[in-house]
Amino acid sequence: MDTPERKNALKTADPRAGISESLAPDENPRPRMSPLIDDRIRAGFPSPASGDASCGIDLNEHLIRNPAATFFLVVSGDSMVGEGIDDGDMVIVDRSVEPRSGSIVVAAIEGDFTLKRFVKTAASFELHSGNPEYPVIHPKHEDDHIVGVVCWILRKCSR
Amino acid sequence: MFALIDGNSFFASCERVFRPDLWRKPVIVLSNNDGCVIARSEEAKKAGIPMGAPFFKISGLVERHGIAAFSCNYELYADLSARMMACVASLAPALEVYSIDEAFADFSGITDASALGVKIRHRVMRWIGIPACVGIGASKTLAKFSNHLAKRNPRFSGVCNWLDLTETERLQWMRSTSVFDLWGIGRKLGEKLLEQRIRTVFDLYGADPALMRRRHSVTVERIVHELHGIPCLELEEISPAQRQVLRSRSFAEEVSDIGEIKAAVSRHAHSAAAALRRWNGLASCVGVMIRTNRFKAERHFGWDVTSLPAPSSDTLVLSAAATRLAGRIFRPGMKYKKAGVVLLELVDANTRTGDLFNPGDSERSRALMQTIDSINSRYGGEAVKSAAELVGTKWHTRRERLSPRYTTRWDELRRVDAGTTNTGFKEPVSPRRPDFSPPRSESATRA
Numbered sequence: 001m002d003t004p005e006r007k008n009a010l011k012t013a014d015p016r017a018g019i020s021e022s023l024a025p026d027e028n029p030r031p032r033m034s035p036l037i038d039d040r041i042r043a044g045f046p047s048p049a050s051g052d053a054s055c056g057i058d059l060n061e062h063l064i065r066n067p068a069a070t071f072f073l074v075v076s077g078d079s080m081v082g083e084g085i086d087d088g089d090m091v092i093v094d095r096s097v098e099p100r101s102g103s104i105v106v107a108a109i110e111g112d113f114t115l116k117r118f119v120k121t122a123a124s125f126e127l128h129s130g131n132p133e134y135p136v137i138h139p140k141h142e143d144d145h146i147v148g149v150v151c152w153i154l155r156k157c158s159r
Numbered sequence: 160m161f162a163l164i165d166g167n168s169f170f171a172s173c174e175r176v177f178r179p180d181l182w183r184k185p186v187i188v189l190s191n192n193d194g195c196v197i198a199r200s201e202e203a204k205k206a207g208i209p210m211g212a213p214f215f216k217i218s219g220l221v222e223r224h225g226i227a228a229f230s231c232n233y234e235l236y237a238d239l240s241a242r243m244m245a246c247v248a249s250l251a252p253a254l255e256v257y258s259i260d261e262a263f264a265d266f267s268g269i270t271d272a273s274a275l276g277v278k279i280r281h282r283v284m285r286w287i288g289i290p291a292c293v294g295i296g297a298s299k300t301l302a303k304f305s306n307h308l309a310k311r312n313p314r315f316s317g318v319c320n321w322l323d324l325t326e327t328e329r330l331q332w333m334r335s336t337s338v339f340d341l342w343g344i345g346r347k348l349g350e351k352l353l354e355q356r357i358r359t360v361f362d363l364y365g366a367d368p369a370l371m372r373r374r375h376s377v378t379v380e381r382i383v384h385e386l387h388g389i390p391c392l393e394l395e396e397i398s399p400a401q402r403q404v405l406r407s408r409s410f411a412e413e414v415s416d417i418g419e420i421k422a423a424v425s426r427h428a429h430s431a432a433a434a435l436r437r438w439n440g441l442a443s444c445v446g447v448m449i450r451t452n453r454f455k456a457e458r459h460f461g462w463d464v465t466s467l468p469a470p471s472s473d474t475l476v477l478s479a480a481a482t483r484l485a486g487r488i489f490r491p492g493m494k495y496k497k498a499g500v501v502l503l504e505l506v507d508a509n510t511r512t513g514d515l516f517n518p519g520d521s522e523r524s525r526a527l528m529q530t531i532d533s534i535n536s537r538y539g540g541e542a543v544k545s546a547a548e549l550v551g552t553k554w555h556t557r558r559e560r561l562s563p564r565y566t567t568r569w570d571e572l573r574r575v576d577a578g579t580t581n582t583g584f585k586e587p588v589s590p591r592r593p594d595f596s597p598p599r600s601e602s603a604t605r606a
């Protein structure tokens with residue numbers, strides 16, 4: 001990944017420095033959710049994939065623009081079905097993305113996380129559900145804020 | 160010019176990232192085995208919780224003030240720390256990761272240092288959800304001192320630039336701060352300075368550097384120079400956090416017995432721990448890899464990493480963690496050719512002494528390790544070995560108040576409620592485990 005964040009996150013010495021023996025894995029290493037953790041692990045056990053060798057398409061690279069600010073959460077409830085997000089879906093949330101009107105966001109409202117559609121207003125913002133039966137939320141508490149923007153929704157299709 | 164970026168009450172702040180219900184509420188984090196307090200939020204300090212207090216002694220206070228107490232979730236803290244450092248690195252030209260929650264940045268050539276400090280602070284809050292303070296000064300010592308001021312005085316709004324203060328203000332801050340609060344002044348040295356009537360930062364600032372060198376050490380002389388804005392310490396970009404100790408070896412014959420694998424892993428942990436202590440380091444994470452012959456049809460490469468409750472160089476702790484990992488990644492029926500242990504996320508044991516937020520190895524274990532090392536160096540090789548393989552299986556720590564590892568485990572992800580709002584806080588981990596685990600990873604690591 002070529003964002004400046006990524007480059008800096010990897011601003012380490014050669015991960016293989018100090019290791020005399022190669023411990024090449026025969027299988028792909030276990031996929032990790034946190035790209036940062038993944039890099040640290042690679043720093044420990046060098047994998048040929050982390051060098052020059054091309055490793056094909058990388059889902060982390062595709063789904064995560066800014067690893068430092070990206071978090072995974074699991075959705076409960078069905079108020080966002082109208083927006084295509086179902087109970088049990090996983091969402092990839094980037095905290096560094098500025099929400100725009102229409103963005104699906106994770107917001108902290110009255111001490112809990114909630115998943116809603118962000119709508120900008122003249123003074124502040126509102127949160128809408130994908131289901132008209134749920135009321136529009138107007139943030140009142142001083143700590144209410146947008147945590148991050150949902151960039152991807154993951155759903156398993158086959159069991 | 161240097162900046163020091165430091166996460167506020169870091170462990171307590173980490174516990175709050177996924178718990179907005181705990182903002183502005185008192186939060187404490189407990190040491191290994193839920194023994195004593197190692198981190199306190201501002202509110203917990205105000206409630207009168209002393210640092211290092213044994214948990215059983217403050218349970219009344221905890222109850223009365225509704226304080227949220229957590230077991231040390233080192234895995235969560237380490238991940239959020241790595242994110243915080245990456246976030247700071249996206250704005251700072253060069254960075255030295257100094258500890259789990261502190262980094263020095265090179266600010267030389269930056270025209271508006273205060274503005275950059277504010278930007279870093281905001282970005283860390285925005286991206287990671289961790290509040291941080293920034294101190295800026297002509298030397299590392301002044302950057303650290305300014306950070307100390309920023310943290311304790313709301314008037315700085317989290318960013319204190321020594322270069323922006325007037326001479327009167329500087330003298331005032333130096334006069335009102337104890338010399339013990341200065342970076343590099345430990346308890347012993349501080350007491351020696353007290354004997355010479357050097358009580359405040361200002362007293363040391365006014366001391367003769369040459370005299371300080373004669374009476375104490377070059378280090379103290381250096382601190383005096385640094386207080387005058389003459390930088391003596393440089394940015395160390397290759398920090399101990401990026402070094403590692405690795406031990407691995409091929410077996411003489413292929414091994415398919417878990418007992419033998421564990422014994423080998425324990426031996427490697429033993430030797431790696433000794434090397435770590437020679438270097439005077441502590442490891443925060445332990446990794447283990449085992450692999451079969453690469454050229455056979457039935458192949459397995461198993462590896463996993465775990466973080467320790469607190470950084471350690473204790474052979475027993477490291478080897479117990481390593482053998483436990485080996486048991487987890489081992490697949491019965493496979494013939495293994497090689498095993499290895501790696502110690503990661505190393506920190507300097509020296510810079511951690513007097514570091515209250517994580518007591519780590521006890522004095523007793525440190526003394527034991529020194530004894531083992533001296534016997535082994537006298538009689539060669541590994542005259543003294545631990546019964547680590549046996550300990551390994553029984554080893555467990557008490558962590559009853561452990562929060563989920565929200566960022567590093569598939570089955571501990573935070574839930575976000577879409578359905579209803581204003582229903583109050585729900586347990587972040589649902590009893591129904593979401594099925595997102597990639598099936599291949601399961602089979603690759605757990606037999």
Ligand SMILES: [Mg+2]
Nearest residue numbers: 165166168260
């Ligand atoms: Mg701190």
